[in-house]
Amino acid sequence: MSKVRPISGFPEWLPSERIVEQHFLDVIRETFELHGFASIQTRAVEPIERLTSLGEDTDKEIYAISRLAAESAGDSREPRLGLHFDLTVPFARYVLENAGKLTFPFRRYQIQPVWRGERPQDGRYREFIQCDIDIVDVGELAPHYEAELPLVLADAFSKLPIGPFRIQVNNRKIPEGFYLGIGLTDIKTTLRVVDKLDKIGPDKVSELLVAAGATAAQAKAALALAEISTPDESFVERVNALGVEHETLTQGVAELAAVIRAGAEHASGLMVADLKVARGLDYYTGTVYETQLVGHEAYGSICSGGRYDALASDGRTSYPGVGISIGLSRLLAKIMPTLSATRSTPSCVLVALADETDRARGMAVAAALRRRGIACEVAPVAARFGKQIKFAERRGIPFVWFPGTDDQGGDSVKDIRSGAQAPAEASSWMPPADDLRARVTT
Amino acid sequence: MSKVRPISGFPEWLPSERIVEQHFLDVIRETFELHGFASIQTRAVEPIERLTSLGEDTDKEIYAISRLAAESAGDSREPRLGLHFDLTVPFARYVLENAGKLTFPFRRYQIQPVWRGERPQDGRYREFIQCDIDIVDVGELAPHYEAELPLVLADAFSKLPIGPFRIQVNNRKIPEGFYLGIGLTDIKTTLRVVDKLDKIGPDKVSELLVAAGATAAQAKAALALAEISTPDESFVERVNALGVEHETLTQGVAELAAVIRAGAEHASGLMVADLKVARGLDYYTGTVYETQLVGHEAYGSICSGGRYDALASDGRTSYPGVGISIGLSRLLAKIMPTLSATRSTPSCVLVALADETDRARGMAVAAALRRRGIACEVAPVAARFGKQIKFAERRGIPFVWFPGTDDQGGDSVKDIRSGAQAPAEASSWMPPADDLRARVTT
Numbered sequence: 001m002s003k004v005r006p007i008s009g010f011p012e013w014l015p016s017e018r019i020v021e022q023h024f025l026d027v028i029r030e031t032f033e034l035h036g037f038a039s040i041q042t043r044a045v046e047p048i049e050r051l052t053s054l055g056e057d058t059d060k061e062i063y064a065i066s067r068l069a070a071e072s073a074g075d076s077r078e079p080r081l082g083l084h085f086d087l088t089v090p091f092a093r094y095v096l097e098n099a100g101k102l103t104f105p106f107r108r109y110q111i112q113p114v115w116r117g118e119r120p121q122d123g124r125y126r127e128f129i130q131c132d133i134d135i136v137d138v139g140e141l142a143p144h145y146e147a148e149l150p151l152v153l154a155d156a157f158s159k160l161p162i163g164p165f166r167i168q169v170n171n172r173k174i175p176e177g178f179y180l181g182i183g184l185t186d187i188k189t190t191l192r193v194v195d196k197l198d199k200i201g202p203d204k205v206s207e208l209l210v211a212a213g214a215t216a217a218q219a220k221a222a223l224a225l226a227e228i229s230t231p232d233e234s235f236v237e238r239v240n241a242l243g244v245e246h247e248t249l250t251q252g253v254a255e256l257a258a259v260i261r262a263g264a265e266h267a268s269g270l271m272v273a274d275l276k277v278a279r280g281l282d283y284y285t286g287t288v289y290e291t292q293l294v295g296h297e298a299y300g301s302i303c304s305g306g307r308y309d310a311l312a313s314d315g316r317t318s319y320p321g322v323g324i325s326i327g328l329s330r331l332l333a334k335i336m337p338t339l340s341a342t343r344s345t346p347s348c349v350l351v352a353l354a355d356e357t358d359r360a361r362g363m364a365v366a367a368a369l370r371r372r373g374i375a376c377e378v379a380p381v382a383a384r385f386g387k388q389i390k391f392a393e394r395r396g397i398p399f400v401w402f403p404g405t406d407d408q409g410g411d412s413v414k415d416i417r418s419g420a421q422a423p424a425e426a427s428s429w430m431p432p433a434d435d436l437r438a439r440v441t442t
Numbered sequence: 443m444s445k446v447r448p449i450s451g452f453p454e455w456l457p458s459e460r461i462v463e464q465h466f467l468d469v470i471r472e473t474f475e476l477h478g479f480a481s482i483q484t485r486a487v488e489p490i491e492r493l494t495s496l497g498e499d500t501d502k503e504i505y506a507i508s509r510l511a512a513e514s515a516g517d518s519r520e521p522r523l524g525l526h527f528d529l530t531v532p533f534a535r536y537v538l539e540n541a542g543k544l545t546f547p548f549r550r551y552q553i554q555p556v557w558r559g560e561r562p563q564d565g566r567y568r569e570f571i572q573c574d575i576d577i578v579d580v581g582e583l584a585p586h587y588e589a590e591l592p593l594v595l596a597d598a599f600s601k602l603p604i605g606p607f608r609i610q611v612n613n614r615k616i617p618e619g620f621y622l623g624i625g626l627t628d629i630k631t632t633l634r635v636v637d638k639l640d641k642i643g644p645d646k647v648s649e650l651l652v653a654a655g656a657t658a659a660q661a662k663a664a665l666a667l668a669e670i671s672t673p674d675e676s677f678v679e680r681v682n683a684l685g686v687e688h689e690t691l692t693q694g695v696a697e698l699a700a701v702i703r704a705g706a707e708h709a710s711g712l713m714v715a716d717l718k719v720a721r722g723l724d725y726y727t728g729t730v731y732e733t734q735l736v737g738h739e740a741y742g743s744i745c746s747g748g749r750y751d752a753l754a755s756d757g758r759t760s761y762p763g764v765g766i767s768i769g770l771s772r773l774l775a776k777i778m779p780t781l782s783a784t785r786s787t788p789s790c791v792l793v794a795l796a797d798e799t800d801r802a803r804g805m806a807v808a809a810a811l812r813r814r815g816i817a818c819e820v821a822p823v824a825a826r827f828g829k830q831i832k833f834a835e836r837r838g839i840p841f842v843w844f845p846g847t848d849d850q851g852g853d854s855v856k857d858i859r860s861g862a863q864a865p866a867e868a869s870s871w872m873p874p875a876d877d878l879r880a881r882v883t884t
Binding site: 003004005006007010011012013014015018019022033034035036037038039040041042043044045047048052061062063064065066067068069070079081082083093094096097098101102103105107108113115117127137142144148151155262265266314344345346347359360363364367370373374375376377378380381391394395 | 445446447448449452453454455456457460461464475476477478479480481482483484485486487489490494503504505506507508509510511512521523524525535536538539540543544545547549550555557559569579584586590593597704707708756786787788789801802805806809812815816817818819820822823833836837
């Protein structure tokens, strides 16, 4: 057996870091549920054919799976399966498969790992957790959902110790209509080039646009649009000032204004209209979202999504939707070093033992504490008390319980941080609310 | 694109079934944490070499993964990886990898999907969720942990709507010492044959034992041992009555008696000493556990485990442990038809809209309810109220909120099950505690 070692791109947390991760998962789940999103989970695998049917180049990222035994036996009767690389493709399939049993508009959240066979790099993993919300409807999707989704996200992020963040919103129809209005018809290429603005700067973008067939004036106009970023509806005036007219542009501007207006009303100061946001994926057709940690803009988006019209369709019926995905592993990779848990175990109390023959009594104390929601464990061994206290200390357990040790033979409990010890009964004692569960601190 | 269809062995739940599954996951997690187990999660993959190093025939079950792009490019520089088929092997690896950063004895729980490339059959899946607890120590593990683990399980199962269950406990040393005591030295084969007792009956077991080299008397004795099953320590007398003597047997009997004694004291009526329980996996060295649903014995064990001494070892140091694994997907496959959720969404309240222009007001009501932990959503469209109530009804949402509709222009809320409607303020109204969250009923 070779030595154990980490596998690049497959991160794992230590128990105290996992407490931080669980806190994030709990807050995100609770927020999603408060907003009426139902949980689903989809299988980890999809037919390869389905995974590769979206956009170009996605097959680069897919992990195929095969039965080891079948491989050696040359058995290939089963359809080829791959691990899902996001939660949107499996969700679209789930909607089609269960459409008759779901109520629409269907609000669902989904928190699961996904896998991509990419080269690992800073904040990019081969296995990582995504937390998705989507709302899909049958045939048509009301535009107010495009304004609602980033508010859910703002609510979740506001409860998490991630510092200031900025939700950047755009609408695909704006650049699309604008480009058509100035005579640029290769929208896909133009979007892809402009999307690199933050990385390569305006001069290089202009160069690439001209290389792709734009005139210098067209490139300049496209850049002028991309540079518009306002925390309120004033982006409308700035777009109008560019003097371009196109029906799609007008529609996109009105839709984005509605999203930004809802943001100002319900999540003040958290959303900006940012007209350079394009999102790579071809399936977005309206509002698109990205999210930056303020002060870590270069790290890129930690939460993205948008509206799609044709992702889920069985040929007769289509299910348009809008979704946002939090890249939890990516977010935690950035901020885990700034966070810690108050302890590395759920235990709030260690029940000490004076003698190994007291174990049954210690277990009864522990059972009484647990019945009232106090996490605890009985000491591994009836070592001297000093050693048992050290064992609690090493893991951050705040209280040590001593059965039958006070003057009247009753129990007592010690806060090992302050040293204060007091008589206590397992049927009634409660720790301070702050100590009941492990907490996350910055 | 081919038609969507389920993939055999990869089950998925509808939203209301997922609420049932989440209830089970929440209760199991909470119980594990109350007992002081820390959460970890391990990556889904391990080197194939590690997955195949345990026991015979395991390679039959493994799913190997490979990068689709690398495959076609003939790139094979990366180590071969496979999906884990249980959580014990990854946990053992995690302990070795992080030993310097963990505090021992280390109590951990782990709730994750695992994958096996088996032929799917009743209650056997290719992807399923396991919920594991293990306690590992360095060098030696105190035997009291073998008594503690099934108590944690009993605590979790007692809180779940699964009906009566029975934790069957044995100790590998009992059959091992007994077989040696009667001159049967091929312990592995004998254990494997006796393990089939419930499936093929005593006559067939006897036949197979004789075919494997046992005398008729030895086979009879082995069967007599396997047939011992007592809800208390009386199994000790019955073993003694068989008149076999061996040091390992004596030790195993004493250890099992301690486990059964703790069970009688702390989980009365839930544990039995069942001397036919063997568990297939070779790595168990002491206590072994299985769990049956009473009335569904033929379904087999829904929760199993045992003590192991050599699973995690880096050559110099070994980490003996004891663990139990709940086969959650397997358990739910059996009992899901007997359970239902009170609603198919987390939403407790639907905020109705008299007109689309009221949406901002409806969103403010929803935000106020959410601030106090009440899950809700705003109506998809300002249809007539009857239609909005129907929309809530279809998903089991118990309350519909009407902003600004009472005589004084205040809000009112309707319990759509009883039809009772009353004035309410979003800043203070609370639903009955029973309605706050979706519940699971039998």
